Every structure is written in structure tokens, then in C-alpha cells.
Amino acid sequence: MQADHDIPDDQQRDGTEGFVSSYLLYLLAAASEAASAQFHAHVRKAGLRVPEWRVLAWLHDRDGEMITRLALISLIEQSRLTKIIIQMEERGLVTRQGDKADRRRVRVWLTKSGRDLSQQLVADARQHETGLLSKLEGGDAARLKQALITLLDVLENDSTA
Amino acid sequence: MQADHDIPDDQQRDGTEGFVSSYLLYLLAAASEAASAQFHAHVRKAGLRVPEWRVLAWLHDRDGEMITRLALISLIEQSRLTKIIIQMEERGLVTRQGDKADRRRVRVWLTKSGRDLSQQLVADARQHETGLLSKLEGGDAARLKQALITLLDVLENDSTA
DNA sequence: GCAATAAGTATGAAAATTCATATAATTGCG
DNA sequence: CGCAATTATATGAATTTTCATACTTATTGC
Numbered sequence: 001m002q003a004d005h006d007i008p009d010d011q012q013r014d015g016t017e018g019f020v021s022s023y024l025l026y027l028l029a030a031a032s033e034a035a036s037a038q039f040h041a042h043v044r045k046a047g048l049r050v051p052e053w054r055v056l057a058w059l060h061d062r063d064g065e066m067i068t069r070l071a072l073i074s075l076i077e078q079s080r081l082t083k084i085i086i087q088m089e090e091r092g093l094v095t096r097q098g099d100k101a102d103r104r105r106v107r108v109w110l111t112k113s114g115r116d117l118s119q120q121l122v123a124d125a126r127q128h129e130t131g132l133l134s135k136l137e138g139g140d141a142a143r144l145k146q147a148l149i150t151l152l153d154v155l156e157n158d159s160t161a
Numbered sequence: 162m163q164a165d166h167d168i169p170d171d172q173q174r175d176g177t178e179g180f181v182s183s184y185l186l187y188l189l190a191a192a193s194e195a196a197s198a199q200f201h202a203h204v205r206k207a208g209l210r211v212p213e214w215r216v217l218a219w220l221h222d223r224d225g226e227m228i229t230r231l232a233l234i235s236l237i238e239q240s241r242l243t244k245i246i247i248q249m250e251e252r253g254l255v256t257r258q259g260d261k262a263d264r265r266r267v268r269v270w271l272t273k274s275g276r277d278l279s280q281q282l283v284a285d286a287r288q289h290e291t292g293l294l295s296k297l298e299g300g301d302a303a304r305l306k307q308a309l310i311t312l313l314d315v316l317e318n319d320s321t322a
Numbered sequence: 323g324c325a326a327t328a329a330g331t332a333t334g335a336a337a338a339t340t341c342a343t344a345t346a347a348t349t350g351c352g
Numbered sequence: 353c354g355c356a357a358t359t360a361t362a363t364g365a366a367t368t369t370t371c372a373t374a375c376t377t378a379t380t381g382c
Contacts, residue, residue, distance in 0.1 A: 021222070083338095103360095144312065150301060227330080241368085
């Protein structure tokens with residue numbers, strides 16, 4: 001088995017067989033990566049790291065979120081988010097406020113400048129998404145989204161997950 | 162607008178509105194993350210980091226791949242992959258061999274122990290995937306995969322991507 | 323056949339992320 | 353009430369990852 005170390009032909013087909021190329025977790029990761037590459041480059045040009053953009057986007061939808069939930073939603077580990085929020089505060093994008101009702105909690109609010117930036121980027125994201133979806137045929141776009149939502153749903157309410 | 166910093170109700174709906182919760186790039190990232198969490202934990206228990214598992218999985222399908230392509234497929238930046246491969250070599254999972262026809266290239270081959278491990282993990286992954294897909298109704302699973310493949314396809318052969 | 327350019331990999335310093343844990347506040351309950 | 357368990361965030365050291373670039377080998381155009 002490969003004892004003689006044959007050199008594979010690099011010009012050949014690009015993964016239309018084998019395990020990986022049709023493995024759901026791989027397809028999800030690869031699709032996520034590929035779909036995001038362009039917009040993430042835009043985000044970096046705007047001077048933000050991807051996690052920072054995620055925070056701004058979420059606060060755009062719902063300002064004053066607490067750290068733990070923001071971390072969960074933004075797919076960022078908690079202690080990292082704490083550091084990121086502190087940096088964003090130093091840059092004047094957000095402010096942190098202790099929650100009066102539960103003083104363990106820290107709530108994060110957009111500043112004026114943070115809100116301006118988030119609105120700009122959300123607009124950009126919407127436009128980019130429209131372009132992306134327009135490349136899919138007919139109902140494919142809607143079906144894809146629906147399938148992802150269903151998957152997320154199944155994963156959330158699942159004891160064995 | 163939030164001028165008085167009202168405290169949001171944390172018990173309320175979980176993102177069924179707003180921009181983020183139906184944004185394609187978010188759905189992809191969140192679904193990928195959520196779907197992978199369980200299996201990635203398994204990978205770590207087996208003593209591997211996720212990128213190492215990806216390398217093993219790909220070599221399982223096609224041994225003797227070169228660094229650059231392995232990096233592309235495994236969603237790992239090249240210089241990082243070089244380091245990972247060196248570590249995997251030290252652990253006896255793979256060997257590196259200069260390509261005789263093009264001496265710039267380095268090809269990576271599974272060792273016996275690497276092959277054993279990759280086969281075990283691929284079997285585990287198949288089983289895990291089956292469990293996951295079985296939670297989706299009827300043709301949903303196949304449709305989701307097909308949609309992802311289509312999306313990847315569109316992204317690959319796209320000048321504006 | 324010789325520059326010049328490109329392709330493939332490696333390297334080291336800088337930046338980031340993770341991990342374990344500390345600190346502080348709240349909740350549950352006997 | 354009082355104490356144990358739980359929740360929320362922060363912190364620092366260790367590890368990972370990135371970034372720019374060096375280095376080597378191939379390819380291309382004259």
C-alpha cells in the first residue's frame with residue numbers, strides 16, 4: 001500500500017470522491033470559509049478583526065447584550081471576548097456598563113461611532129449577501145438558508161448533541 | 162434610542178429577528194461550529210487538534226499530498242501547516258518526503274500508525290455523521306449537502322469571488 | 323543558457339487565542 | 353438566615369497562529 005510512494009497526479013480531479021469531499025462537517029466548514037473570505041477581507045480593510053465585526057453586528061440587532069451571551073452568539077470564547085470588548089472600548093466603539101440588577105453582569109453598548117460603523121458594515125454585508133445569493137439558482141438560496149436553520153434547530157434541542 | 166439604557170429581557174426570543182440571525186455567512190459559521198462541536202471534542206480526546214484531524218482525514222483519502230494543496234483543502238494557512246506536519250512527523254503519524262520530480266515540493270505520507278488512527282477516526286466520523294443526518298427529516302440531509310456543494314461550486318468558479 | 327520571475331516551503335518575531343483559575347455576586351435550600 | 357453551589361467576568365501564563373520574508377528550486381522569455 002503506497003509502498004513505492006507513487007507520485008499522485010496533481011492535475012487530476014479535485015476531490016469528487018473519497019470521504020472528506022462529501023462529509024457534512026467538511027462541507028459546512030469549507031462553505032463557511034469560502035463564502036466568508038471576501039467579506040472578511042472587507043472587514044479587515046475597515047480595520048476590524050472578524051470577531052469584532054461579529055460583535056458589532058450583534059449589537060446592531062440588539063444593543064446592551066451581556067458578555068456571556070454575546071460570546072455564545074458571536075462564536076467567541078468568553079475570556080477572549082472580554083479582551084476584545086476591552087480593546088473595542090479603548091477604540092471608542094463600545095462602552096461597558098455594569099448591570100444594576102445583577103452586578104456580576106457587564107452589558108455592552110454601542111457608542112455613536114460604533115453604531116455608525118456597525119450600520120455601515122451591516123449595509124455592506126447585506127449587499128454582499130445579495131450578490132452571493134443571486135449566484136444561486138431560483139429557490140436554492142432560500143432552501144439553503146432554511147436547511148441551515150433547520151440544522152441549527154436540531155442541534156440546539158438535542159440531548160445527544 | 163437606548164438613551165436610557167433599558168435592560169433587555171434576557172428571557173426573550175433567541176434571535177428570530179434582526180439582521181444576524183438570518184444572515185447567510187452567520188448561519189454557515191454557526192451551523193458549522195454547532196455541528197462540529199461534538200466530533201471535535203472526540204478528536205481532542207483522541208489527542209489531536211482539529212487541523213491535525215483534517216490532515217489525517219485528507220491523507221486517508223489521498224496519501225502523499227503536497228503541503229500547499231493539503232493546506233488549501235484542510236483550511237489551514239501554509240506556514241501553520243508546515244509546523245503542524247513537523248509535529249505530526251515527530252509524533253510518528255506522518256513522514257515527509259521531498260518530491261524527486263520537483264524538489265521544491267514536500268509530500269506527506271501516513272505512517273502505519275497514522276493510517277491506523279486516520280482509519281479509526283474516519284470510521285468514527287462516518288458514524289457520527291450518520292447520527293447527525295438521521296435527525297433531519299426525509300430528504301433534508303441530502304438536500305443540505307447538495308446545497309453546500311452547489312455553493313462551494315459557485316464560489317470556486319466565480320471571478321467576483 | 324541566462325536573467326528574471328514564479329512556486330513551494332520554512333522560519334522567527336509579533337500577535338492572537340486558549341486554559342486554568344481568581345474574584346465577585348447571586349441563588350437555592352436546609 | 354447562612355452556607356454551598358452556581359453564574360458572570362477578568363486575568364496571566366502558556367500555547368497557537370499569523371505575517372512578513374528568507375531560501376531553494378523551477379519555469380519563462382529572451
